Amino acid sequence: MIINFKGAKTYLGTGGKSLDSTKKTLCFLHGSGQNHFSFVQQARFFAYKGYSVIVPDMPAHGLSDGNPCKSIKENAEWINDLLVELKLKNVVVIGHSQGCLVALELNKIFKNTLEAIIFVAGSNEIPVNQYLLDLSIENPQKASQMMVTWGHGIDGDMSINKWPGHSHYGEGNNIMCMNKPKALNCDLNSCNDYSDGIDAAKNIKVPALAVLAKNDQMTPLKSGLKFVELIENCETHILDCGHFLPSERPVELNSIINSFLLKLK
Amino acid sequence: MSENYKFDTLSLHAGHIPDKETGSRAVPIYQTTSYVFNSTEEAASLYNMEVGGHLYTRISNPTVAALEQRLAALEGGASALACSSGMAAMHLVISAICSSGDHIVASSKMYGANINLLQHTMPRFGVKTDFVNPNDPEAIKRAIKPNTKLVFGEVIGNPGLDIMDVPEIAKICNSKNIPLVLDATFNTPYLMQPFKHGANIIVHSLTKWLGGHGIAIGGAIVNGGNFDWGDKDKFPTISGAHFALGGISFWEEFGPSALIAKIRAEGMYNFGPSLSPTNAFHLMQGIETLPLRMKKHIENTHSIIEFLVNHEMVEWVKHPDLETHPDHEVAKRILPKGSGSIVAFGIKGGREAGKAFIESVQLASHLANVGDAKTLLIHPGSTTHSHLSSEAMKEGGLTDDMIRLSVGLEDINDITKDFERAFKAVKKLNK
Structure with missing residues (x-):
C-alpha cells in the first residue's frame, strides 16, 4: 500500500493482505540497497498466516520516494515514527543485515516495546570496505552487482532456486537497481559508521531470534556468533547458504521464524 | 566462495547441482504431474504464491525449472518460464501484457507465424498491430500510440536476416515506457544478450x-526484470488488482519478476x-554444448558464405556478416561474434532452379526447421511463408528464388560437395 509519510510517497508491502493494527504486526526491515521485494517470500507467507505484515520501502528505496536516511539512528527514527503513525503496538521486528542494526536502535526508542526481535544475517557491526563505499558513489550499479555476487552462496552462482525459474543474481540486481541512485551509498555509510551495536545488543530485554548463514560474506558467521553472545537468551540457528537468507532459504527461514512466533503466543 | 561463473560454465551447470539424496549428476527427469503436499498449510502457501515450489506440472516442474533457471542465468535475466513452443511463449507474453483495445508495434520482417498471430489472430481479440520496418527506429517511434503496450521484433529476422538496432529501439521504448520484447531465437544468448542492450523481455x-x-x-520467456510496470493505467493487469489471488498486484508483490x-x-x-519434463x-x-556448437555454426557459416558468394550459379547471398548486407554495421556492433548461421541465397534460374x-541435395535436409546441428534448407516462398500475400512477402524481404539455409556442424567440405552436386543438377535444368 502507498501512503504519504513525512511528505513523501511511501510504499509498505503488506503481503497481499490489508494492514490490521489489532493483530500482531511483523515489521520487516530490509538490508543495504534492498527494498520490500527482498522479503517477497516472507511477506505473503506470514500475511496468510494471520499476522499483519508491513515491509516498508525505506525512503528512496523500492517504490518509495524521499531522501535516503543517512545513519542507522535516522533509519530507526523513521521506522519508529511510521509505527506510531500507523498506530501499531504489538510489533515483532525482523531485520535483515542493515535492518538488524536498525532493529537494535529501534528497540531503544520504540515506546510500546517490541514484542520480539528477529535478526536475519545480522551482527552488531557491519564494516564496509572503502572500495565498495567509493564504488557505490561512482557506479552504484556495479557496486550492487558485486554485492549480489558476494551476498549469495552457491545457489546464486549456480542459479539454483526453489522459486521456479527465478535467478538470484538477475532478480537481486534488479531489486537493487530499483532504488534511487544515492540510496546505496547512504546505506553502506550508515552501516560502516554504526558503532553502538554492542551496547544495543546487551540491552535487549525482549525475546530474540537470530538466523545466521554459514557462507555469509557480508556479515560473516563469526561476527554473527559473537553478536548473539551479547544478547541474553538469543535463540540461534545457522543455515547452509549465503547472506541472502530470505531468498536463498525461504522455506527453512519461514519455518524457524514461524516456530519462534508461535512460542511468543 | 561466490563465483561469477562464465557463459560456458553456466551452460553446463546453471539450474542444477547434484541432489544430496541420489547424487544424480544429470538433471533428473521429474516425470510427474503433481507433488505431494506435506500439510494443508503447505498446499495453501503454494496456491497463494507465498513461497516458491511446485504444485502441478502445468504450472511448474523441477526439471523444467532447472531449464528455466539455466536460461535466466545465460541471458542475465531475473526469471524465466519455459513452455511448449516459441509460439506459445509469444502468445503468453502478449496475453499477459495486452487486453482488448490495446495496440502493438511489430517488425514487418518476421517469421510467418509471428506475423499471422499478430495480423490475424490477435485482432479477433481486440489487440491490433501496426507493422513497421525494423531497420527504421524512427518509424517505430512514429507508430507508437497512447494504447501501445509493447514493441516486438526479432533480433535477427526470419528469414530475411534483417538486424534490429536493439540499443536504439530500446531507447525509444524506454522513453515511452513501453517494453521491448524480442525474439532472440536466431542469436541465442551466446551471440548476443539483449538485456545488455536495453531490451526488457526475450x-x-x-x-x-x-x-x-x-x-x-519448446519455448521460453526470459524476463529482464528491468521494466517498470508501475503505471496502473497502462498495465492494469500487472500493476493493478488482478482477479487472481484476491486482487493481487503482481508488480507490487513481485517487482522485477512481476x-x-x-x-x-x-x-x-x-x-x-x-x-514436458522430458x-x-x-x-x-542441447544447451550444455551451445557455446561449442555456436562457434562451429559461425565458422561453417562464414565458409559457406564464401563458397556461395564465389559460385557462378548463385545470384545473390544475404547474411549480416557480409559487407553488402544493409544492416552489416548494426550487426558488427551488436553481434560481434557473428550474426547467426542462417544464410539466404538466390539461385540463377529463379523459382524452378531453387526447387531443383x-x-x-543429399546431405542437407529439406525441412521446416532451423538451428539443428545438421544442415537444413527450405524454400520459404512455398512453405513457411506460403500463406503470405505477394505484397507481404515483398514487405518481408522475400523473393521467389530465395533459399533459406541453416548451416550445420558437418565437415564444411562435405556440405560444399553436396551443394556442388545440387548446383550441377540446376545447371542441367537451366540448359
Whole structure:
C-alpha cells in the first residue's frame, strides 16, 4: 500500500493482505540497497498466516520516494515514527543485515516495546570496505552487482532456486537497481559508521531470534556468533547458504521464524 | 566462495547441482504431474504464491525449472518460464501484457507465424498491430500510440536476416515506457544478450539452436526484470488488482519478476501450454554444448558464405556478416561474434532452379526447421511463408528464388560437395 509519510510517497508491502493494527504486526526491515521485494517470500507467507505484515520501502528505496536516511539512528527514527503513525503496538521486528542494526536502535526508542526481535544475517557491526563505499558513489550499479555476487552462496552462482525459474543474481540486481541512485551509498555509510551495536545488543530485554548463514560474506558467521553472545537468551540457528537468507532459504527461514512466533503466543 | 561463473560454465551447470539424496549428476527427469503436499498449510502457501515450489506440472516442474533457471542465468535475466513452443511463449507474453483495445508495434520482417498471430489472430481479440520496418527506429517511434503496450521484433529476422538496432529501439521504448520484447531465437544468448542492450523481455524457440538437435519442441520467456510496470493505467493487469489471488498486484508483490509471476499464475494456469519434463531434459542437453556448437555454426557459416558468394550459379547471398548486407554495421556492433548461421541465397534460374536445388541435395535436409546441428534448407516462398500475400512477402524481404539455409556442424567440405552436386543438377535444368 502507498501512503504519504513525512511528505513523501511511501510504499509498505503488506503481503497481499490489508494492514490490521489489532493483530500482531511483523515489521520487516530490509538490508543495504534492498527494498520490500527482498522479503517477497516472507511477506505473503506470514500475511496468510494471520499476522499483519508491513515491509516498508525505506525512503528512496523500492517504490518509495524521499531522501535516503543517512545513519542507522535516522533509519530507526523513521521506522519508529511510521509505527506510531500507523498506530501499531504489538510489533515483532525482523531485520535483515542493515535492518538488524536498525532493529537494535529501534528497540531503544520504540515506546510500546517490541514484542520480539528477529535478526536475519545480522551482527552488531557491519564494516564496509572503502572500495565498495567509493564504488557505490561512482557506479552504484556495479557496486550492487558485486554485492549480489558476494551476498549469495552457491545457489546464486549456480542459479539454483526453489522459486521456479527465478535467478538470484538477475532478480537481486534488479531489486537493487530499483532504488534511487544515492540510496546505496547512504546505506553502506550508515552501516560502516554504526558503532553502538554492542551496547544495543546487551540491552535487549525482549525475546530474540537470530538466523545466521554459514557462507555469509557480508556479515560473516563469526561476527554473527559473537553478536548473539551479547544478547541474553538469543535463540540461534545457522543455515547452509549465503547472506541472502530470505531468498536463498525461504522455506527453512519461514519455518524457524514461524516456530519462534508461535512460542511468543 | 561466490563465483561469477562464465557463459560456458553456466551452460553446463546453471539450474542444477547434484541432489544430496541420489547424487544424480544429470538433471533428473521429474516425470510427474503433481507433488505431494506435506500439510494443508503447505498446499495453501503454494496456491497463494507465498513461497516458491511446485504444485502441478502445468504450472511448474523441477526439471523444467532447472531449464528455466539455466536460461535466466545465460541471458542475465531475473526469471524465466519455459513452455511448449516459441509460439506459445509469444502468445503468453502478449496475453499477459495486452487486453482488448490495446495496440502493438511489430517488425514487418518476421517469421510467418509471428506475423499471422499478430495480423490475424490477435485482432479477433481486440489487440491490433501496426507493422513497421525494423531497420527504421524512427518509424517505430512514429507508430507508437497512447494504447501501445509493447514493441516486438526479432533480433535477427526470419528469414530475411534483417538486424534490429536493439540499443536504439530500446531507447525509444524506454522513453515511452513501453517494453521491448524480442525474439532472440536466431542469436541465442551466446551471440548476443539483449538485456545488455536495453531490451526488457526475450522469447525463444528452444527448438532451434538452444536445443540444437531437432528432437524437442519448446519455448521460453526470459524476463529482464528491468521494466517498470508501475503505471496502473497502462498495465492494469500487472500493476493493478488482478482477479487472481484476491486482487493481487503482481508488480507490487513481485517487482522485477512481476511478468513471470503473472504468466505462471494466469497464462500457464488458464491456457496450459506447459513443456514436458522430458523435453526440458532434452533441451538442456542441447544447451550444455551451445557455446561449442555456436562457434562451429559461425565458422561453417562464414565458409559457406564464401563458397556461395564465389559460385557462378548463385545470384545473390544475404547474411549480416557480409559487407553488402544493409544492416552489416548494426550487426558488427551488436553481434560481434557473428550474426547467426542462417544464410539466404538466390539461385540463377529463379523459382524452378531453387526447387531443383533443394531436391538435389543429399546431405542437407529439406525441412521446416532451423538451428539443428545438421544442415537444413527450405524454400520459404512455398512453405513457411506460403500463406503470405505477394505484397507481404515483398514487405518481408522475400523473393521467389530465395533459399533459406541453416548451416550445420558437418565437415564444411562435405556440405560444399553436396551443394556442388545440387548446383550441377540446376545447371542441367537451366540448359
